[in-house]
Amino acid sequence: MVLILNEYVNPRSIDEAYSLFLENRKNYIKGGGAWLKLTLKSAEKLISLDKLNLDKIIVSNDLIEIGSMTTLREIETNENIVNLYNGILSKACHNIMGINVRNIATIGGTVMSRLAFSDIYPALLVMDTTLVFYKLGEVSLSDFLRKPMKERDILLSIKIKKKEGSGFYKKVATTALDFSIINFAIVKTNNKYMISIGSTPYIASLAYDTMEFLNKQLEITSKEIEKAISILLEEIKVSDNTRSSKDYRVELIKTYFKRGIKKVNANAS
C-alpha cells in the first residue's frame, strides 16, 4: 500500500518547514509515522522534521524538555523520566504497542494527533505539561486539548516541570496491544493532587472539581475518597463504545481512583 504523495521533503530549518507547511493545506508534517498509514491516504508534500535536531531530552534543575521528534522508547527508558513521579510517563509509553512501534512513534506525533485513547495525555496532564510551538509559543497541554488550534503550527518540544512528588499511572486494556478502556494518572506534589482520566472514551482532561475538593481536605480517609469519586463521576464524561460499556468504565474508575490515591499517599509518606 503506497501513500499517494507528490514529494517527501527534508527541510534544513524550522522556518523552511513552517513555510512549506503553510504553502498548501495538503502539505502535512510527519511525526514518527506509526499511524501514518491509518490516518493519511494522500498528501501533496510530507514534511519531515528528522534533520532539525528535535529529538533531544534536555534536563535542567527544574525542567525536562523533550523534543517533539523524541521516540516513545527513548522517553520510556530515559533515567530522568523513569525517576519523575514514580515514572508515570515511562509507564504510559511502555504500555503503547510493542517496542518496534515505540522505536518510531514520537511524542510530537502522539500529542498532535489528539487521539482520545492516547495513553500519554493523562500522564502529561498531571505533570502540568506545556507545549512549545514555533509561532504560538508556549501553550498548556490542557488548553491545547480543550480548544482546537486556529492556525497551523509546528510543535517543537514539550516541557515538564520537575518537582518532588509521587505518581500513579494505570492503563486498562483487554490485551497488551489493544487500545485503552480507560487510562488514569494521579500526581501528588506539595500536598496537592493532580488527577486525569482519558479514553472514557473521550479525550483525557484534568478533573478540576475533584482536585479542588481533595486539595481542601486536611486528611484523606475513605470518606473523603468516596466523596471525591462521586464528584469525579459527576464531572467527567463516561460512555459506552466498542471496547467497553459505560458501567464497566465507571467501576474501573472507582477502583483505580481509590488505589491511585492510596498509592500516591503511601509513596509520599
Next chain:
Amino acid sequence: MQVNLTVNNELKSFVCEPGEYLLDTLRKYNYLSVRRGCDNTSCGVCTVLLDGKPVPSCSVLTASVANRSITTVEGIQGEAEKLGLYFGEEGADQCGFCNPSLALTVYAMKKELYEPTQEEIKEYLVGNLCRCTGYIAQERAIKKYMGDKS
C-alpha cells in the same frame, strides 16, 4: 525517486515512490524474509532493524530512512541459526512465518538488555505476534538463547 540504504552491511540504491513503505521496497527488491502480515503496525511480522533497533517496516516510509542501515534476518544469519537450533530443541517452530521478525527482535533484545528477566523478555516481544505456538515453547527457547554467550 532514488533512495540509498545500507541493507545487511551492503550499500544499495532503490527506486521507489515518495510515499512507498519500506516493507514494499524491500519485498520489491527480493528481501522476501521481510513478511507482510497485518500491514497496519499491529502484528510485528514485518519487523526489520533500523540502525540496530526493531521497527515495523510496514509503517516506515522508505524515503524517511535514506542513508540509514537496515538489517533483515539474512544480516544476522549466524545468530538466527543459533536461535533456530533452540527453537528446534524446544519445539517452538510451527509455520515459521513470524520467525524472521522474531529472530531480529530477539537479537536486538540481546544487544540491549543484560540478563533480562522472564517478564522483561515477554514485554520486549509483545509486538511480535505468533498465531501458532502459544509462546510457551518460544519463551523457553529464547531464554536459552539469551543465556548462550558463545
